[in-house]
Structure formats: C-alpha cells, structure tokens
Amino acid sequence: MPRSRTWGLGSCGRPCGTSCRHEHACLRCAQLHVNPKMLPRLDELESDLEERKARAASEGWLGEIEGIDRTLQCLRDKRADALRLTRITRQVDLGMPAISTGR
DSSP states (O other): OOOOEEOSSEEEOSOTTOOOTTTTOGGGOTTEEEOGGGHHHHHHHHHHHHHHHHHHHHHTOHHHHHHHHHHHHHHHHHHHHHHHHHHOOSOOOOOOOOOOOOO
C-alpha cells in the first residue's frame, strides 16, 4: 500500500521513493493537495509574495516578478481548490420515504 507524503500545507500525491523536480517549490506543483486547515498559512504566504514582488518591481527585477506572479497564481488556484473542499458536504439528503398504510 503506498504511503502518502505529508508536508506543512497538505499532502503530496507523488509516490514515495520518486524524485521531485519541484523540491521546496510545492506551491507550483500539481501534486500538492492543500489541507483546508492551512488556508490561513496560504494567506501569510500570499502576503509575503506580494511584498517580495513589490521589492522586485522597485529593483527592476523583471524575471523575479514573472516567477513570483506564477507562484501567486498557483497559490490562488490551490486556495480555490481547498475552499471548494470545505463546501463539499459528506451527507446526502435522500428525503424521507413515504410509508404506505396498505389501505
């Protein structure tokens, strides 16, 4: 049975024992599944990235801005996925069955 990889933000869908080309860049990886409990941490990361982007803009670091923009988009996509998970209900209302009296 394959084990799951658990990281600070959630879990990784990559099989154990395989190499990762996104090492330490999990936000950009499609295999990261963010735990909805970590939404406040995503807010912190977004704020930090926005500050880094402002600094890069003031320094004229165009490549850095492009990379930060990509990371921000991935972060926002993962936030949307995690929020969607919080809205999924686990119970299905099947309604009350009508009971026939047989008369």
